Amino acid sequence: MELPEVVSRSEWLVARKKFLQEEKEFTKRRDELNANRRRLPMVQVEQDYVFTGPDGSIRLVDLFQGRLQLVVYHFMFQPEWDAGCPNCSGFADDIGHLNGLTDRATTFAAISRAPYEKIAAFKQRMGWTFPWYSSAGTTFNYDFGVTLDDSVVPFEYNYRTKREWDQLSGSEFSQTEQPFDLHGMSCFLRTDDAVHHTYSTYGRGCDSLGFSGNVIDLTALGRQEPWEQPSGRTTGLGAPAGDPSITHRETEEHCH
Template sequence: MSLPQIVSRDEWLAARQELLVKEKAATRARDELNADRRRLPMVEIDKEYVFEGPDGKAGLLDLFEDRLQLVVYHFMFDPEWEAGCRSCSGFLDDLGHLTHLNVRGTTFAAVSRAPFEKIAGFKARMGWNVPWYSSYGSDFNHDFDVTHDESVKPIVYNYRSKEEHINAGTGYYIENAGQPFELPGLSAFLRDGDRVFHTYSTYGRGVELLTSTTAILDITALGRQEDWEEPKGRTTGLGAQAGRTPS
């Protein structure tokens, strides 16, 4: 195994300070990227989706739990499987306390295509309290490009078609293209009264670091709801930390 070079404390400090310049640049670039995310336009959801949860049937608006925003984790759980995806399970294991999202008017929920009875059993086995709904029998997973079945619609994942993935060398995403298969993703929604809008979705490796409160809020239209964020005017007063500027 190759280990880092051994140097004096002064040499290490000089190297660390040089790296810090790059880290600060990456942080500022990330802030700009998050602001661009918040400037994305949004699309109204005009299809009626029916989910099943612990209280029975629910529509997409119900998943908000009366909050302004909803973030859905598209958890891979095929109806034929007896357990959920291992990597998706790792994602939920990494989640922080959902109250930190809730006080900022944001609800987090998982959605899978497996019947709710299977979801409930697996959720209890894993000891999770995250809201989790079944989209079994609805078009939700297909419409958000996380269940792929060429008999239903052409394959599109992470905004690339099957052919584009093959040409880009990312054909591993569609290796199971001959049969229905599941892939992960994360989608954000915003409500205005009873109207629901889709603001953002990310897939593949775009999902893997989105397990902290700030990272999840950064993909939403309202962001962290702090005064320093661009564009201005997205602060809701729900957990906003006025006047704080990032270093």
């Protein structure tokens, strides 16, 4: 194992301060990127998708649970599997209490193609509590680019066609038997009963999303704090960080 160089405290401090400038530049660029994401236009979702959950059928607009925004994790769980994707399961293990999202008018849910009975059994086995629905019998997964099947919709993943993927070195998509699922995350904004698609990310775009702040950064409304750009998306839409109305529930599990 190759370890970092051992230096004196003063030498370390020089290196750390130099690196701090890179971190500050990255933070500034990330804030600009998040602001540009919030400036993206949105598309109205015309199809009235109906999913299956613990209480039976449920429409896409009802997944919001009355809130303004919905963040969907496209969890890889194909109908013939008895368990979800191990990598997606690793992501799910990082999901704790969702009040960091719900306090900002945002609901989180996972959606998979597997039948709900399999989802419910696997979810119970893993000890997860986040909402998770089945899209079986709908084209939701196909329409949002996480189930690839040319017989249903033209092949596209992460905004590249099959031909574009085949031109990339190391791509195995052309050899993979269809249909097959991949992971991603999609964001939606509700105005009354109209649902709008604001953003989707795939592949490594999900790498750093194991925290509420990073997830909320993907949405059109953002963290809903006064310093964010574009302005005008805070009043009445959610509580800013530090607001006394936010109740961060602490449980015994959080203390161990």
